Structure formats: structure tokens, C-alpha cells
Amino acid sequence: MHGQTTVAAQTGGEQSGTCAYQDASAQRIAGRTKAVVVGAGFLGRCIAIDLSLLGVQVVVCDTNPQTGDAVRKLSSYAYELLHPLLYLGYVTKSMVTQACGNITVVTDVAQCADAAIIIEAIPENLEAKVKLFKTLEQHCSASTILTTNTIELPIDSIQMHLQHPDRFLGMRFFYPCVLMSPVEITVGTSTSQCTVDRVVAFLQRLEKQPHRGPTMRVLTSKEASAFQFDTAVRGHFYHGLLEPKRVSSVADIITPQPGDQEEKNRVLKLRHHLEDHTELKRQQFNAMTQLVLLLLSRYKGDKQEQIPSFEKLQNNLEAKILKLFGRVNCNAFSIANDVTNEAVGIGLFPEGALFNHDCDPNCVVSFKGREMKVHVVKDVEVGQELTVSYIELLQSTKKRRMELKDSYFFDCQCTRCLAAMKEETTNDWYLDGLECSNKECLDGVVVLDDVDHAVCKICGTARDSEEIATYERELKTIETLNVNSEQDKWKMYQQMWEIAMDKLNLHPRNARVAVMAREIGNFLLNATSVELQHQALRFCLGELHAVEWLLPTTKLPSRGLLHFQIGTLLFEEVTTSMSSVDRAQQLQNAVKHLQEALSVLDCAYGSKSDVVLSAQLMLDEAQRTIKQLP
Missing domain, CATH: 3.40.50.720 (NAD(P)-binding Rossmann-like Domain)
Structure with a gap:
């Protein structure tokens, strides 16, 4: 369905x-x-x-x-x-x-x-x-x-x-x-x-x-x-966050007008979990609450009506605003651009907040203006609960459960987490694993345990944990370098990749490989040098290899966008200097990735979304080019 x-x-x-x-x-x-x-x-x-x-x-x-x-x-x-x-x-x-x-x-x-x-x-x-x-x-x-x-x-x-x-x-x-x-x-x-x-x-x-x-x-x-x-100016303008109209929306939630109470109650019924947040997080909420109070005290409204003083607002609204920040922290959705998947804002959706989390969800969300759309991305049975993911799924069970506990205050008991805790699946080995140094060990994966013992789960070969720690420090040192020129940054990324893949020997399925490949690929795609831009495809393919094995039946939007990017790069890099056989092969590869992108994105975003229309245009162009080949 x-x-x-x-x-x-x-x-x-x-x-x-x-x-x-x-x-x-x-x-x-x-x-x-x-x-x-x-x-x-x-x-x-x-x-x-x-x-x-x-x-x-x-x-x-x-x-x-x-x-x-x-x-x-x-x-x-x-x-x-x-x-x-x-x-x-x-x-x-x-x-x-x-x-x-x-x-x-x-x-x-x-x-x-x-x-x-x-x-x-x-x-x-x-x-x-x-x-x-x-x-x-x-x-x-x-x-x-x-x-x-x-x-x-x-x-x-x-x-x-x-x-x-x-x-x-x-x-x-x-x-x-x-x-x-x-x-x-x-x-x-x-x-x-x-x-x-x-x-x-x-x-x-x-x-x-x-x-x-x-x-x-x-x-x-x-x-x-x-x-x-x-x-004084700061009291009237707050870049992009709480402009006068936005302040009015906040004020309406805190002190709703007659007739709006039922609508606002849907937000106010959401859990704020203030008592569960850390002291540091509560301090951050308090600092932002004081800012909102200042903005409200400066706001004059459309009719220049008199707003109560800061002190009076503080007495009347401080507790309400603190709880509102708690509700936002626990219930808001990150609104993402459906083409780049980058977050562009947040929104509170009372009905959307009713969806429970699953580390292998059967639904994903997308946004159109002020609307949240929920798309089913794999078959579900009649009566089966619809779920979404609150967090990044490309993480080990330990990291996912820790993030959910810290941010949403529950211990995940989904099928994926329970299977990992019962050791019925080996996925976590690869998400955090290193390659085995035993050349005869096929698909070996070395895992660091809680006492820093590094042993292959397949053949039992051990790796030097001190050597691993040394490479990790070396990688961290390079990551903190501040380089200015495009070429220097490319050299830095090459050093990072070499340490990660040739010294640390991160397993190709390691989640860090995907993250690093994505960062380097985005840098290369945005480079001013055409020569550097041509290097991007290698890292996009590296990212795909690192993620495609996980949850293969779930049509995740990020994976669809990656196929779209790869298909576009393959198509754009077809040149007349290639042999006709090579051109045909590359165009066929581009079509394959674009078709896969459409399969995922159509399901995840809907056939009328901008990203699906863009992918369809690119696929049509690639197929038209194939027909024109001699």
C-alpha cells in the first residue's frame, strides 16, 4: 500500500x-x-x-x-x-x-x-x-x-x-x-x-x-x-526568526484570542518534557525565553497598541514560553527542501506529532509550504501502525538509542533495535566497523568493544587498538585545520580520505564513510575548478556504496536524491571524445540511476513535487540522447 x-x-x-x-x-x-x-x-x-x-x-x-x-x-x-x-x-x-x-x-x-x-x-x-x-x-x-x-x-x-x-x-x-x-x-x-x-x-x-x-x-x-x-533595534528586528508577524504568532499561541483557543490547545497539549531536559538545555531555553520576552515588549502591533512592560510579560508569560520551547524541542519537525534535503526551518504539526518513531519506518515526511505530507514508502498491513523516523537512520543501534533517549526521552523498542540487542543482525558491526587486516577473510569487519579491543567478528584477527587511536587523533587534527584556498581544502580532504580508508581502514559500509564522502562530494560539486568538479562522481558513488546495503526495501528520500545526483553527473560527463561504446555504457548507467531516483522520490515526495519533475526531465534527456547515438 x-x-x-x-x-x-x-x-x-x-x-x-x-x-x-x-x-x-x-x-x-x-x-x-x-x-x-x-x-x-x-x-x-x-x-x-x-x-x-x-x-x-x-x-x-x-x-x-x-x-x-x-x-x-x-x-x-x-x-x-x-x-x-x-x-x-x-x-x-x-x-x-x-x-x-x-x-x-x-x-x-x-x-x-x-x-x-x-x-x-x-x-x-x-x-x-x-x-x-x-x-x-x-x-x-x-x-x-x-x-x-x-x-x-x-x-x-x-x-x-x-x-x-x-x-x-x-x-x-x-x-x-x-x-x-x-x-x-x-x-x-x-x-x-x-x-x-x-x-x-x-x-x-x-x-x-x-x-x-x-x-x-x-x-x-x-x-x-x-x-x-x-x-532598541534588536527589539524590533530579529533576522529571520521572529519578525513582527512571527512574534504575533508566538503571542497568539501563548495568549490566544477568543475563538482560537481550541486550535492553540492542540499545540499546548503536546508534551514539553522540561523536567527531563538537562540543566544546560533548560538554561538555553531560558536565555531564548528572555529574548522572546524582549521582542514582545518592543512589539507595537498593527494598531500601535500598548504592550505590557518586560517585567510584566516576564511574570505572566515566562513559564509558558519555557514550556513552548520544550514542546518545540520534542515535537517540531525539521522542514527540508525536497531537492537538496537541507533543513530550511521548523514547524509544529500537532497531528504529525502523533506519529511514533521507528528505526525502520514505513513512512517519510515532506513539506509543501505550511503543509506536512506523510508518504507510505513500503507495504503495510491493514491495522499496522504508521511510523516515521525522528533521527538519522545511518547509525549503530547504540548511537540511535542514545540520541532518542537524550532528545525524546524514551528507550526505542522497535524491531530493528531489538534484533540488534539480541544479536540477531550484524548491521552494527559494519556501521561502526573497520576492515579486517587478514586478506583471506572475506568481508571481515573489526569492531572496537567497550574496552577498546579491536577484533574481527568473522575470523578473530586482532588489530592494534593503540595504532587505531593514533590514526583517529591524526584524522581529528587534520579536520580542525583552517584552510583558505580551494586547492588547499582539496588537499586536506584527500589527506582525510587517505587516513580514513588506507590507515584506519574504515569498512566501506561504515557510516563515517558515507558522511565523509558526502561532505567531500558536496565540496567538489560546488568547486569553481572544473577539474575538481569532475572528481565529485567518485565520492558520490562511494557514499552510495556505504548506504545502499542498509534498509534496502525502504525508499529513503536521501538515497533517491543521491541516485539523482549520480545520474546527473554521469550524464553531464558524457563527452564526444569517448568511444561510442563508452558513451552508450555511461548513458545507460545514468538512466539506471535516474530511474532508481524516480522510483524512490515519486514514492517519498509525490509525482508532482519539484524534485520528481526535475528527475523526470533529466531522465527524458538522457533517454533522448541514447536514441540519437550512431
């Missing part, structure tokens, strides 16, 4: 999300612009991470070696900065890692010469800023836009010293800019309209909100400090 059911979202955004990080078209446009951020303090790093997440090519320039070292540790800073976005699903860990890896760090302003726009974020010192911009003018073309983040210095006080004052203006990012969309534009006496138009267009492509605000007037009249101004 195959089919689907539709569940309307109670809360949560559209599938495309309200966060600009998820707007692929904006990313493609912005990606053509190279931006330089001069100054690697808190604001400079924040701007760099924000722009890189939005697809801009970013260079961070700072001549202070100590600050440069801090910039090279962007990942840890980014995860701390982006915690609310990560938690609410607006960005993913892979997006943050890729964004940080795409930021180039330099210490010489001469290396900024080819930038389209330069954003200064150094301390408020007029002499230092003038000196910096004079130096930049010596190296940059006359078309490079120069901007300052100053909030205390008059724009003219810097502009008057420049050779090309027409391309200079103030562009004030409010800290933390990754959470806030407004950017204040302040023009000087000599700023040209062309410069203003270019900056506004740049910001609008990133879904920022450029405006000419009152910062300078407010500060000059001593009405507020720079910090107070940032705080």
Missing part, C-alpha cells in the same frame, strides 16, 4: 523559511560579489559569518596577529553566535562549517584589491580609520565601494580625506547582524547616488533591510548610547 496524507502546520514558517540563509536564488546572486571585512573584532567576525552564510565570497583582513588567530577559530565562534538559529533549524551545522571554511583570512590590505565592496569594522578612532581608507584607495580600483561601520564619527570627517569620496558611505550593521536584518545607510556630502544604489541593491539581494536611520542624530543628541541603539 502506497499513499500520502496531508497535515496542516499549526506554527512554523513556509517551506522556504523567513530566513535569508535559505534563499538559494539570493545566494547565487550574492555569490558573485567579493566582500572584504577589515577588522576581526566581534562585529567584524559577525559580519563575515553573516555574509558568508548568505553566499557572499568573504575575505577578512586584520593586521593584528592575535586577532587573526581568533579569526582562524571562526567555527567555534560561529556556533556560539548562531546557537538560536541552529536550535530553531534556520541553519544547519554543515551550512555553518561550509560558511566558515569559505572565509579567507589575510593580514595585508593589498590582498583586498579585487573586492567589490569593503566593510570597515575597526575601533572608533578617526585617525586610524582615515589612514586605513587612504591605504585601501592605493590598492583598490576606483569602482570598489568603501563603507564604514562607524556609529560615532561623522561620515564627512572620513570622506573629506579620500581621493574618491563619491564611492564612500556609512553602512552600519547592528550586532549581532546574523540575527538582525536592518542595515543603516548614512551618506556623506560627496556620496554619489550610484554608490547608494549599488549598496542598496547588494543588501536587498541578501534580504537585508537598508534604511536611512536616526543613529547619528540620536547619539549626537545624547538620547542613547551605541549599545542602547543596537538593543
Whole structure:
């Protein structure tokens, strides 16, 4: 039995999300612009991470070696900065890692010469800023836009010293800019309209909100400090998370209007499990609760009605909002793009939350706008429970059960878990296993036990556990390297792959092989070098080999997308330099993968989904090309 059911979202955004990080078209446009951020303090790093997440090519320039070292540790800073976005699903860990890896760090302003726009974020010192911009003018073309983040210095006080004052203006990012969309534009006496138009267009492509605000007037009249101004703006704008309309939705859930109570009760009846969460998680919920209270206290509403003070809201709503965060954490679905399978937001679906988990589910979910669609992906008996998966399935039983216990507070007793615990299946050996060093042992797999003994489950051959630990440390060291250029990153990935496959000898079915192959494959697919792009197919095939053996009868969307990617690469790499036999063979392979992709994706997403239509077009093109072969 195959089919689907539709569940309307109670809360949560559209599938495309309200966060600009998820707007692929904006990313493609912005990606053509190279931006330089001069100054690697808190604001400079924040701007760099924000722009890189939005697809801009970013260079961070700072001549202070100590600050440069801090910039090279962007990942840890980014995860701390982006915690609310990560938690609410607006960005993913892979997006943050890729964004940080795409930021180039330099210490010489001469290396900024080819930038389209330069954003200064150094301390408020007029002499230092003038000196910096004079130096930049010596190296940059006359078309490079120069901007300052100053909030205390008059724009003219810097502009008057420049050779090309027409391309200079103030562009004030409010800290933390990754959470806030407004950017204040302040023009000087000599700023040209062309410069203003270019900056506004740049910001609008990133879904920022450029405006000419009152910062300078407010500060000059001593009405507020720079910090107070940032705080005030932060109360009205929270980039992609809780814009005014979104705040209204939260407020409606917490304090529903007459007639809405029954609808909101469906959300409020969901378990919050606050008592089961760790103390650290409760602290995180509390921090975000204070932010929501601040936003609500600043929100004026469509009719400018008076909102209670922060203290009153805190007394009345703090406990309710804390429980709401608990409900989101335990019941929300990660809304994914059906083409890339990347998370684009989260949603609470009261009916969807009724589905129980299974590590071999008979259903998968997809999303269309505010609707959640549940698709049956394998035969089910009449009266059989419909289940979905709450977690990544390509993990050993121990890891799956631990994640479910930590996040959803239950011990999984599904058929797959019980079979593994009774040792009725050997799947876990391979998911965490290493290859056996005994060449005569067919499909041998070495497993590390709880006391770090490494023994082949097939032939009993032991491997040196200390040697394994050494290779693991070596791999971890390379993974933490911060490399800038595309070629250097490729060398790093090659080293990682060599250690994993030739020294550690991860078993080809090991889940880590799939994860690493996917990461390297995505890097190569997005590379600017055509030569590197041609390397992607090898790693996509490696990922497929690592996953296709597990749950072979379950039509998992990720597997369908992988077949689609492989089929597309095979088709695109057919060249006229190939012999007619080789061309025909490669096209047949492409068709095979595209047909498999359609079989899975049609079941998982529905025949009218964008990804199925795209796969069908690619299959038609491949089959048409085969017919045209001599």
C-alpha cells in the first residue's frame, strides 16, 4: 500500500523559511560579489559569518596577529553566535562549517584589491580609520565601494580625506547582524547616488533591510548610547526568526484570542518534557525565553497598541514560553527542501506529532509550504501502525538509542533495535566497523568493544587498538585545520580520505564513510575548478556504496536524491571524445540511476513535487540522447 496524507502546520514558517540563509536564488546572486571585512573584532567576525552564510565570497583582513588567530577559530565562534538559529533549524551545522571554511583570512590590505565592496569594522578612532581608507584607495580600483561601520564619527570627517569620496558611505550593521536584518545607510556630502544604489541593491539581494536611520542624530543628541541603539533595534528586528508577524504568532499561541483557543490547545497539549531536559538545555531555553520576552515588549502591533512592560510579560508569560520551547524541542519537525534535503526551518504539526518513531519506518515526511505530507514508502498491513523516523537512520543501534533517549526521552523498542540487542543482525558491526587486516577473510569487519579491543567478528584477527587511536587523533587534527584556498581544502580532504580508508581502514559500509564522502562530494560539486568538479562522481558513488546495503526495501528520500545526483553527473560527463561504446555504457548507467531516483522520490515526495519533475526531465534527456547515438 502506497499513499500520502496531508497535515496542516499549526506554527512554523513556509517551506522556504523567513530566513535569508535559505534563499538559494539570493545566494547565487550574492555569490558573485567579493566582500572584504577589515577588522576581526566581534562585529567584524559577525559580519563575515553573516555574509558568508548568505553566499557572499568573504575575505577578512586584520593586521593584528592575535586577532587573526581568533579569526582562524571562526567555527567555534560561529556556533556560539548562531546557537538560536541552529536550535530553531534556520541553519544547519554543515551550512555553518561550509560558511566558515569559505572565509579567507589575510593580514595585508593589498590582498583586498579585487573586492567589490569593503566593510570597515575597526575601533572608533578617526585617525586610524582615515589612514586605513587612504591605504585601501592605493590598492583598490576606483569602482570598489568603501563603507564604514562607524556609529560615532561623522561620515564627512572620513570622506573629506579620500581621493574618491563619491564611492564612500556609512553602512552600519547592528550586532549581532546574523540575527538582525536592518542595515543603516548614512551618506556623506560627496556620496554619489550610484554608490547608494549599488549598496542598496547588494543588501536587498541578501534580504537585508537598508534604511536611512536616526543613529547619528540620536547619539549626537545624547538620547542613547551605541549599545542602547543596537538593543532598541534588536527589539524590533530579529533576522529571520521572529519578525513582527512571527512574534504575533508566538503571542497568539501563548495568549490566544477568543475563538482560537481550541486550535492553540492542540499545540499546548503536546508534551514539553522540561523536567527531563538537562540543566544546560533548560538554561538555553531560558536565555531564548528572555529574548522572546524582549521582542514582545518592543512589539507595537498593527494598531500601535500598548504592550505590557518586560517585567510584566516576564511574570505572566515566562513559564509558558519555557514550556513552548520544550514542546518545540520534542515535537517540531525539521522542514527540508525536497531537492537538496537541507533543513530550511521548523514547524509544529500537532497531528504529525502523533506519529511514533521507528528505526525502520514505513513512512517519510515532506513539506509543501505550511503543509506536512506523510508518504507510505513500503507495504503495510491493514491495522499496522504508521511510523516515521525522528533521527538519522545511518547509525549503530547504540548511537540511535542514545540520541532518542537524550532528545525524546524514551528507550526505542522497535524491531530493528531489538534484533540488534539480541544479536540477531550484524548491521552494527559494519556501521561502526573497520576492515579486517587478514586478506583471506572475506568481508571481515573489526569492531572496537567497550574496552577498546579491536577484533574481527568473522575470523578473530586482532588489530592494534593503540595504532587505531593514533590514526583517529591524526584524522581529528587534520579536520580542525583552517584552510583558505580551494586547492588547499582539496588537499586536506584527500589527506582525510587517505587516513580514513588506507590507515584506519574504515569498512566501506561504515557510516563515517558515507558522511565523509558526502561532505567531500558536496565540496567538489560546488568547486569553481572544473577539474575538481569532475572528481565529485567518485565520492558520490562511494557514499552510495556505504548506504545502499542498509534498509534496502525502504525508499529513503536521501538515497533517491543521491541516485539523482549520480545520474546527473554521469550524464553531464558524457563527452564526444569517448568511444561510442563508452558513451552508450555511461548513458545507460545514468538512466539506471535516474530511474532508481524516480522510483524512490515519486514514492517519498509525490509525482508532482519539484524534485520528481526535475528527475523526470533529466531522465527524458538522457533517454533522448541514447536514441540519437550512431
